[in-house]
Amino acid sequence: LVLLGSRTSPQLQVKCLCVLMFLSFPLNMAEVPGPCRHSITREHLLTVRNLMDNQLRSGCSITYTFIERRSLSKCCFVKAALPWILELLTTHFKYNRGSVNDGYVQSLRALILNIYSQKCVPQINEEVEDKPESFETLYRGSPSEALQRAAEVLSVYWELVTTSNAPVDWRCQHEYTETFGSTTEPSELFTESPTHFTDSYGRKSVKASQRRPVKDLYKLGFIIASICGGLLFILTLYCLITQKVLMPLVCSFLDNMCPNKDSSHTTIN
Structure with a gap:
């Protein structure tokens, strides 16, 4: 220089x-400083997808607790749901050591533990913020449906850390205080899986189809009564118009006839 x-x-x-x-x-x-930007990759999302594909299509149902997003922001949704993903993988997805599915599960568990160890997502501090118990929901469904919910959370986290150019604000003390209706124990709120919903909807459809002929008969009777009433109204209106036209003609005819009689009577006298 x-x-x-x-x-x-x-x-x-x-x-x-x-x-x-x-x-x-x-x-x-x-960019966002630290390793958090690279804490999750597309390969992790693909791992969840592969584990979903390896599940039985007509297997048994599982009951698990998860976070229903509702009005939660992306960061607060991820913060509340990550512990339940770890609980879900540990409790309901156990495979033989060394198998392909076991490798997928261990990779996903290591992903979440690494996120916590790198402090990319802070754990819920009960001294500062409430636990998101009002968003905890009890689900029952297939393992694929449970993994689908976990994949949605991980996709939101991937979007947060890869598209943001500023550190994510993980403070959620105001959002976790929301209460859902009058339910005092949200963890006991039972939500049916899409399969159960489809079955119940089918039963309701059968009952509705059984009641449909009666409703159709009522509709047909109402239509016939409406048509008859309309025809009666038109006929009445026609008669009134006809009377209004004929009455002046009759009166004028009588008026013409009456003076002639008086004049002839006068002439005779």
Whole structure:
């Protein structure tokens, strides 16, 4: 730099200083600092998908607790749901050691534990914020449905850490205080799986189809009564109009006839 200062013009010296300042600018200022941006990759999301594909299509149902998002923001939804994903994998997805599915489960468990160890997502501090118990819901359904809910949470987390250029605000003390209706124990709120909902909907459809002929008969009777009433109204209106036209003609005819009788009577007298 001293050599440049002795042999170059002041404008060139200013340009060189600008280049040096730009090169010394910390690269981590352009993105979220730390390893959190790379704490989850598309391979983790693909791992969840592979584990879902390996589940039986007509297997047994499982009962588990999970977070229903409702009005929660993305960050508070992820913060509340991550512990339940870990609980779900540990409790309901146990395979022989060394199997393909066991490798998938261990990879996902390591993912969540690494997120906590790197402090990418802080654990819920009960001294500052309430536990999101009002968003905890008891589900019953297939293992694939449970993994689908876990995949949605991990996808939201991946979106948060890869698309944001600023640190994520994980403070949720105001959002976790929401109460859902008058339920005092939200963890006992039972939600049916889509399969159970489809079955109940089918039973209701059968009952509705049985009641449909009676409703159709009522509709047919109402239509016939409406048509008859309309025809009666038109006939009555026609009669009134006809009477209004004929009555003046009759009266005028009588008026014409009466004076002639009086005049003839006068002439005779």
